[in-house]
Amino acid sequence: MKNNKIYLPFIIFAALAIGVVLGGMLNFPSQGVAFSKANPKNKLNKLLDFIDREYVDNVNTDSIVDLTVTGILDRLDPHSVYIAKNEFEQVSQSMKGDFVGIGVNFYMYNDTVAVIKPVEGGPSERAGIKSGDRILFANNYKLFGRKITNDTLFSKLKGxxxxxxxxxxxxxxxxxxxxxxVKRDIVPIKSVDIAVMVNPSVGYIKVNRFAETTYDEFETGLLNLKRQGAKTLIVDVRDNGGGYLDKAIDIADDFLKDDALIVFTKNKKGRIDKTYATSDGSFENGKVYILINENSASASEILAGAIQDNDRGLIVGRRSFGKGLVQREMPLGDGSAVRLTVARYYTPTGRSIQKSYEKGSEEYFKEFEKRFESGELYKSDSIKVADTLKFKTPKGRIVYGGGGIVPDIFVPLEVEHGEESIAYMMQSGLVGYFAFEELDKKRDDFKGLSFEQFQAKMHNSDAYFNTFQKYLIKNGVLLDLKHTKNLVKRYLAAEFARQLYGDDKYYEIVLKEDAMIKAVLERK
Structure with a gap:
């Protein structure tokens, strides 16, 4: 057995795009095809043809094409991207909203497939698989004690x-x-993590991305919250990088009166397409709050902008990412695809919230570092916006364009300057792995505990806090946790609760001390 390596996943501000297509620019010509000198596009075709037929060594021209396409798109904007053939299925599946498989959350622990938790109501849970189980064989194929690629593993479990x-x-x-x-079945990939009441009149919905099934999931959660008495709704799109624009529009439509402008787009030829709310909104009268942060992008910003510009609700949190470009996706004919920016979108007041990308993609995605350095994540008056980008809502409120949605209610990071990496880390997969490994050693210690007893056990002891500090050091993560002890203990308890009791209990623990939730509840 090999020691399991854990790498600290630092959150980078990345926006999910909704792509468009290039076309047949890279078709390989057969020998003898004439090349027109007047068409510079033919240079690329001719060069590839020469390499394929004449170059001294054997070269995989497919890999050259991949590099060429990526290089071309790099010269455009940060969100025009190439999706290679071996990545396309996974990317598409994540946005589809479901897949066919056995339905387990797992990770490779000491070269073995360890089940963190079966999907509730899924094929594995129905078959009796439990948290902590190791999957040794799929049919007669050995899954432990060897290096297995994700593609191979998924091929054995899916069907x-x-x-x-x-x-x-x-x-x-x-x-x-x-x-x-196990009889394989359709397994949902949730894009709405939770829909829960945070007090008798306030409902909360967490949307992690905008996928094909997002609106249906959202509507189900919203109607359930209304039945429980929700008069105010909090929609959380923090760390939501976007996805399908139309799903964000559908959700905005739930809140806006008939004929309210939601968003408009403008393409290269100057064509403007406007999208308005319909009469089908299911929450047009209650109070609405949208939670955003520096990782909220694209479709998340469309939703926030529509609510803010129509004076329908308040935006709470920190300035969003700043992606105001629209992509479309088409296949290139070989299983790969390209997502190409084809338009800019504008909020109802006419704002473009796209931040500058003149200095290239690397600087573009590193812009968050400047936000740390400027103090913007801790003080609202450190947010720099140009006076020339001021816009007015129908009620006369000032809103800003260029570089994201500026919140109406600013909420700083809940930790002291310099410790933001701990706050992000505690919401990463690393904490989930730690919780699994500890439960794997002492699962019987939690057997039969009520949720209240579990909370008392976690709150009254520093044992897991101390063990987690050692776990980080063992895995090469040198962070001192003592100044953020309460935050760390809260997220540790929440993750243990998720694996023992389900997602609802994770959020029950986390939301009680959530600074943005508190900011909303203080206004009521």
Whole structure:
């Protein structure tokens, strides 16, 4: 067995785009095809043809094409991107909203597939697979003690709806192996993490991305909250990099009166397409708050801009990412695709919130460092906006264009300057791995505990806090946690709760002390 390596995933401000296509620019000509001197595009085709036929060594021209396409798109804007053939299925699936498989959350722990938690109501849970189980074989294919690529692993676990896979499981707490037959089924990939009441009249919905199923998930959650008495709604799009623009529009439509402008786009030829609210809104009268931060981008900003510019609600948090470009996606014919920027979008008052990318993609995505250095994440008066980019809402409020949505209610990072990396880390997969490994050692210690007893156990002891500090050092993460002890303990308890009791309990712990939630509740 090899030691399991954990890498600290630092959050980078990346916006998900909704892509467009290039076309057949890179078709390979057959020998003898004439090249027109008048068409500079043919240079690339001719060069590739020469390399393919004449170059002294064998060269994979497909890889050259990939590099060429990427190089061309790099000269355009940061959100025009190439999706290679081997990446396309995964990218598409994440936005589709479901896949066919066995339905487990897992990770490779000591070269073994360890089940963190079966998907609730999914095929594996129905078949009796439990948290902590190790999957040793899929049919007769060995999954442990060897290096397996994700593609290979997924190919063994995924399949067609209704097909069977026999899993050989090792159940550590019972010290036994067993065979379990799992019937593959459609497994949802949630884009709405939770819809829950934070007090008797305030509902909360967390949207992690805008995928094909997002509006349906959102509407289900919203109607459930209304039945529970929600008169005020908090929509959380923090760290939501975007996705499908039309799903953000659908959600905005739920809040806006008939014929209210939601967004408009303008393309290269000057064509303007405006999108208005319909009469179908299901929450047009209650109070609305949208939570954003420096990682909220694209479709998240469309939603926030529509609410802010129509004076429909208040935006809470920190300045958003600043992506005002629209992409469209088309296949290139070989399983790959390109997402090309085809328009800019504008909020109802006419704001473009796209930040500058004149200095190239690297500087563009490193812009968040300037926000740290300027103090913008800690003080609202450190947000720099140009006076020339002021706009007025119908009620006369001043809003700003250029570089993201500026919130109506500013909420700083909840930790002292210089410790922001800890706040981000505590919301990363690293904490989930730690919680799994600790539960794996002592799962029986939590057996039979009510949620209240669990909370008391976590709150009254520093044992897991101290163990987590050692865990970080062991894995090469040198962070001193003592100044953020309460924050760390809160997120540790929340992650343990998620794996033991489900997502609802994770959010029940986290939201109680959430600074932005508190800012909203203080206004009521």
């Amino acid at each position: 067609s709806v209704g097909s069977d896979v026999e899993l050989t499981i090792y159940r550590k707490n019972e010290n036994k192996k067993l065979k379990v037959k």
